[in-house]
Structure formats: structure tokens, C-alpha cells
Amino acid sequence: MLITAVDTAEREQGPDRELLDRLLAAVARGDRDALGQFYRLTRGAVYAMALSVLKNSHDAQDVAQDAFVTVWQKAGSYQSQGSPMAWMLTVTRNLARMKLRQSARFGELTEDEWNALPAQAPNVTPEDKAVLQDALETLSAQERQIVLLHASSGLKHREIAALLELPLSTVLSKYRRALEKLRTQLEGDDRA
Amino acid sequence: MTDRELEEMLAKALEHAAPDDLEGVLSRCGERRGNVIMLEQNNQTVNTQKPAKRFRWWMGLAAACLALVLVAGGAAGGMWYQSNRAVASVISLDVNPSIELKVNQNERVLSCRGVNADGAVIMAEMDNGRDLEGSKLDVAVNAIVGALVRHGYLNDISSAILISVEDSNADRAARLQAQLTATVDGVLQSAASQAGVLSQNLPTDAALDAQAQQYGVSTGKAALVNQVLDLNPSLDFEELAALSVEELRDLILIGAPAMPIGREAARIAAETYAGTLSVDCVTVEVDPELDDPTPHYEVELGGHHSSDTFDCIVDAFTGEILRTSGLPSAAGGHHNTQSPAPQTTPAPQTTPAPQSTPAPQTTPAPQTTPAPQATPRPQTPAVTDIGVDAAKNAALTHAGLSASQVTWVKVERDYDDGRLEYELEFIYNNTEYEYTVLAADGSILKYETEPVRGQSNPVPQSTPAPQNTPAPATQAPTAGTGDIGADRAKAAALTHAGLTASQVSRMKCEREYEHGRIEYEIEFKCNGYEYEYTIDGATGAVLDHECDWDD
Numbered sequence: 001m002l003i004t005a006v007d008t009a010e011r012e013q014g015p016d017r018e019l020l021d022r023l024l025a026a027v028a029r030g031d032r033d034a035l036g037q038f039y040r041l042t043r044g045a046v047y048a049m050a051l052s053v054l055k056n057s058h059d060a061q062d063v064a065q066d067a068f069v070t071v072w073q074k075a076g077s078y079q080s081q082g083s084p085m086a087w088m089l090t091v092t093r094n095l096a097r098m099k100l101r102q103s104a105r106f107g108e109l110t111e112d113e114w115n116a117l118p119a120q121a122p123n124v125t126p127e128d129k130a131v132l133q134d135a136l137e138t139l140s141a142q143e144r145q146i147v148l149l150h151a152s153s154g155l156k157h158r159e160i161a162a163l164l165e166l167p168l169s170t171v172l173s174k175y176r177r178a179l180e181k182l183r184t185q186l187e188g189d190d191r192a
Numbered sequence: 193m194t195d196r197e198l199e200e201m202l203a204k205a206l207e208h209a210a211p212d213d214l215e216g217v218l219s220r221c222g223e224r225r226g227n228v229i230m231l232e233q234n235n236q237t238v239n240t241q242k243p244a245k246r247f248r249w250w251m252g253l254a255a256a257c258l259a260l261v262l263v264a265g266g267a268a269g270g271m272w273y274q275s276n277r278a279v280a281s282v283i284s285l286d287v288n289p290s291i292e293l294k295v296n297q298n299e300r301v302l303s304c305r306g307v308n309a310d311g312a313v314i315m316a317e318m319d320n321g322r323d324l325e326g327s328k329l330d331v332a333v334n335a336i337v338g339a340l341v342r343h344g345y346l347n348d349i350s351s352a353i354l355i356s357v358e359d360s361n362a363d364r365a366a367r368l369q370a371q372l373t374a375t376v377d378g379v380l381q382s383a384a385s386q387a388g389v390l391s392q393n394l395p396t397d398a399a400l401d402a403q404a405q406q407y408g409v410s411t412g413k414a415a416l417v418n419q420v421l422d423l424n425p426s427l428d429f430e431e432l433a434a435l436s437v438e439e440l441r442d443l444i445l446i447g448a449p450a451m452p453i454g455r456e457a458a459r460i461a462a463e464t465y466a467g468t469l470s471v472d473c474v475t476v477e478v479d480p481e482l483d484d485p486t487p488h489y490e491v492e493l494g495g496h497h498s499s500d501t502f503d504c505i506v507d508a509f510t511g512e513i514l515r516t517s518g519l520p521s522a523a524g525g526h527h528n529t530q531s532p533a534p535q536t537t538p539a540p541q542t543t544p545a546p547q548s549t550p551a552p553q554t555t556p557a558p559q560t561t562p563a564p565q566a567t568p569r570p571q572t573p574a575v576t577d578i579g580v581d582a583a584k585n586a587a588l589t590h591a592g593l594s595a596s597q598v599t600w601v602k603v604e605r606d607y608d609d610g611r612l613e614y615e616l617e618f619i620y621n622n623t624e625y626e627y628t629v630l631a632a633d634g635s636i637l638k639y640e641t642e643p644v645r646g647q648s649n650p651v652p653q654s655t656p657a658p659q660n661t662p663a664p665a666t667q668a669p670t671a672g673t674g675d676i677g678a679d680r681a682k683a684a685a686l687t688h689a690g691l692t693a694s695q696v697s698r699m700k701c702e703r704e705y706e707h708g709r710i711e712y713e714i715e716f717k718c719n720g721y722e723y724e725y726t727i728d729g730a731t732g733a734v735l736d737h738e739c740d741w742d743d
Contacts, residue, residue: 032218032221035217035218035221036218039217040214043207043210043211044203044206044210045206046210047206047209048206051206057209061211064210064211065211065216065217065220068217068221069217069220069221072217072220072221073221094445097483098445100485101483101485123208123209123212124205124208124209125208127201127205128204128205128208128209129205131201131202131205132202132205132206132209135202147199147202148202150199151200151203151206152202152203152206152207167602167615167617167626169640169642170615170626179195179199180738182198182202183193183198186193187193
């Protein structure tokens, strides 16, 4: 029942899977231009994953870069199973978790310490700032992760469920609630 | 604002906030190096430059030798042998049991054996592997993984199975690796196991084979051990080989800083601490959590009664008892004379204090002085854990069901909203029950029921009444547990929308327990609009509603 509900909400977003597969194959052959193209297509989602684990823009930037360097080194071992984005995000998540361990803080930042926006981000508009800060302030950790990944990666809910090791039903209900909360918050911002 | 607009806004914001430093990335992309297992990615290729040539020679020789022995003899016999009896690939499956299969180029099993004692126990079920001879590789692997699940080796979320394909033909190795990974994944999913799957393919390597044989492990596990040794050459191959794949995997992830004490030493440390050797408790489970910020073994001890469970967190490298929960009453008088636990509350929600502390210790430092105090029970106010069995019991009690009536679909311990919770799902009578149970005291934080997919009845009317909730005293649903039922909830939503049932389509109705009461989440569509309602299950009041353009 729930699954039907979501399927209706799924829509094609994010980079084309076949293109990403082809790019990864080219990266595996040492094609730096392909890595550049892959980077441009996935950097938003990679940053979203890193940010949602690390909750800190500075660390997320570091991990995002490490993730692409890892892709360069490991593309040869990638085997297409239909979701290059999921693979990329798994790599990112693992690196982000390692970063947490190194920095001896395992997801223990208080909400106040959340910092989604890099100190210098020339492209960030006031609207961007509002939506990201609202996402951070009003959503729970899992809601944030689910919504950010769905918005930026083009992964389907069931892929996000697999990636985050959560039941599909949890992802679905949290996703819906998160959008609701975010909408309410943003509309409140508009009125203010 | 529609969902799509909202998501587009977020995507744009992330795009703008994400670093755009391709040059920085490219400047680090020189030569490729390293060989790190990316978890859950199932594709590690280990040094593919080994001599394929030698293998062909070996195969040719083997084929030729056998051709002489064969009665038919001759070239035809050699070719027959080559395709049917010659070993083309060696596949090993390692959890703690290690099992090795040899297959021909048609992917038929030639032989199958348990490499270690645990593996032999599994194989004994299959006439020591003879039952699988001649069967297709994926069928055999399916049977073996099924047996591993039945024996409880892959039940923990953190457990892992390693699939290794040793073959001189890199293409075939990669294909088998992918195929077997999918097979194992399928078995695990159907068994509701969330164990991780690691895989690798290896070129045939006589030195590695010899090493594996010397230490009585599979070639795949030997390769994994060598990866740990690459990270920390001071460790010992034999000691590492005794660890499970799960432990080895985690060691690689954390950079193999030292040799873990192992499950058995952790068990002894926990039992000694609890004084259970004299109290007749038994170790129920030892779960390695080496990739935790504080690498540890979680030892669960149980007494005669299911309520007598005792969880003990043992430092993975020192054997020190870090914290405990749920001491068995009988052990109370003994344990504190043994190995007193520091008052460590890893208090996840507090901000870690001084940044200057060096990296390795992770959670806010336990007062490492092993304060030997007389209080019989270490205080662990923030992170106590009733244990998985007690959590399951709390959910079952709430649902008015017994363990024998239900099929568990998901049992997961999770840290959410600043607290430790159990996410539990089980199926009874075509209805899926989802529970969130507070690990500290077994309170039911949330529950939901929904028909199993494909069942027509949207709201299970026969849901066992959740009124008898003797166990969790804190948040049991007392007020507002009246239930108007799905039909009246739907009617309330339709009335509010000014519509009739015949005007709407794709009606969905889900009963949930949220905010301390039963609520109905109702959705339907009409004239291009999507309606969503939350109805109070006790009163039929509209708690929340939304009407949005159905895009």
C-alpha cells in the first residue's frame, strides 16, 4: 500500500544512470575528463551525503574531495549494478564515517553546532541559505538525510532505504513528514 | 509549494553550497594505489597482474595427466576433462565458518568442503559437501548461505560474509563475483538478514594458497588477513586468521591499530566481571563492534529466566569492561569484586569536551580510573539497553501476541533522536507490525500496522488489541486508545473534503500509533488533487490535512 503511494511520487531526477556508468568506465581507464564530468554531475549529492553524516560543512567538503579521489583510485573495481550514484554515495558515506571516527565525534554534534554552509560560498543565495538552514533546524537527523539525498541524488526511495539500511516504510514516512515540516517552516519564513 | 518545487529548491541549494573544486580533486588524482574494501560494495579486485599463463599451463598439465588415466583417453577425453572435471574457479565463503567450493568451467560444483571446524559442521548437513557435487554453483551457494543463516551466523546486522572467487580468468572471476554477490544478497534478503556482503576476486596465487593451507583458512580469508597485515605488519597472521570476517572487515576500516582480544576473551571477561561462572549464566551472544567509535565486544549473558539478561561492553583491545546494563540479580553479589567497570556513560548527546585530546579515544572519555566501588550495579543512566529480547517481548506484549505466532522481519537497534531505540517489524496474520521501542526501558515509542503488501484489507480490523500493556509502564497508550475504525476515519476525511467515496480514487488508509494515540493517515485523489488527512483514531477529529496538486 505504502509502496504504491511512493511510486507515484517517484520521478526522474538527478543525473542519468547510464551516463554515470559510462563515465565511471572511462574513469577506470584513466580518463580525467570523465572524472571532471562525473564530478559535476554528482558533487551536490556527494556533498549532501557527507553533510548529512558529518553535520559540518568544512568536514563535508574534505570528505567530498576524498570521495572523488577514491573514485579515481577505485573506479576499476566498480561493477555496474544499475546504480552508480548509490555506489558513489556508499563510498562517500564510508569515508564520512571514517572521518567521524578520526575526529572522535560520532554524530554527537548538538543541533546548535550544525553548520551546513561553507564559510565562503559565493553561489549560495539567501533562498538557498534559508532552505538549508530550515532543513537543518527543523528536521531530525534521519529526515534530513533522506530528504537531502532524495532531492540531490535522483535515487529512488527504495535505493535510499538500502543505502541508509532502513526499512522502506521508514524512509517513506520520514520523507513525507520531513517535506511537510520543511514546507511549513519555509512558508512561515515567507510570512515573517 | 509542491513537493517537487521544494525538492528542487533543496537540490539547488546543495548544488550551490557543495564545493566546486575539480582542480583540487584532479591535483590528487595521480597514480592509482591501494586496495581498500569498500563496505557493501562487493567489489574488491586484488592485484590482477598475477600470471594467468602459469595457470593455463597447470590446467593443461592437469588435463593431460587425467587424460592418460581416463579409459577413453585421447584428445576428446582431454577436452571432456577440461570442461567437466578440471577446476576452473575456487570459491570460498567466509563468515566464521569457512567453506570452499571448486567448480568447473560450466560452473558445476566439483567438490565442496568446510575449511575450518565451523565450516565442517555446516557441510555435515550436506553429507560433507557431497550433496552439492554436480549442482550449479549458484544453487550450492544458495544452500550454503541458507544453512549459515539457519545456524545464526548471519543474523546480526553487523555480521558479514566474504565471497572470494579465485580464478585466472579475470573476466570469468568478475562475472562470478557479481553473480554470487547477487545470489547471496537474495538469500539474505529473503531471510531478512541484514548482514553485509563483501566480495573479492583473486588471481590464482600459489603462495597465497600455500599460506591459506598452512593456517587452515580459505584463500579468500588469507587475502583479507593480508590486507590487515598491510595496514599493521606487527600483527600476527595466525591470530588474525582466527577472527571472523566481520572482525577483519572492521579492523581494516579502522586501520588495524592493534590486535583485538577476540570473541572468546571478551566472553570470559564479561562472565568474570559478572561473576556468572558461579551463577550458572551462559553467554547468549558476543557481537564484535570494532568499527564503533570505541571498538568493543558486546557480550550478552542470560540466566535461567529470559528476563535475566546482562549486556556487557568489553573494550576490544584491552578487555576492560566499559559499561554494563541489566545485571542479573543473582550475580549482583559477585561481579563487583572482579573487574569493576568505570563509570562510563558514553553520553552521546553531550558535546565532546576538549578538542585537544588525541584521536584514538572516541566517546567522551570514560573516567578511566577503574573505580572499584561497592555499589553493586554500575550506573549507566543515559545509555542503558534492555537488550533485543526484552525489546521484542515489549512489542509482542503490546500487540498481544506471542513469539511463536509471528515472523520477524526486522530487528534493528538504532540511535535516533538522541536515544537508543529498537526498530522492530514482524508479521502476523497478513499484517505487518512496526514498533519503535525505547532501549532504555522498553517503552513503546511508536507502532504502526499495515497489511502485508498485496493484501486487500487496508486496515487490519483483527489487529490484536493493544490494551494489555503490562510491560512498558511509561508511554503505554492509555488515554485516547478508543478506535473509531478505518471506515469512520475515511468518512471523516471525506466529509471534511466535501466529497463522497464514489468521487475519489486510490484511497489509502493507514493506522498508526503516534503522539500517544491512534491516528489514521488517509490519502485519496480527486480531480487531479491529492488529499492527505490525519484523523484522530479515538474521536474522528481532523488533526491535519492537505490538498495538493497531484504532480
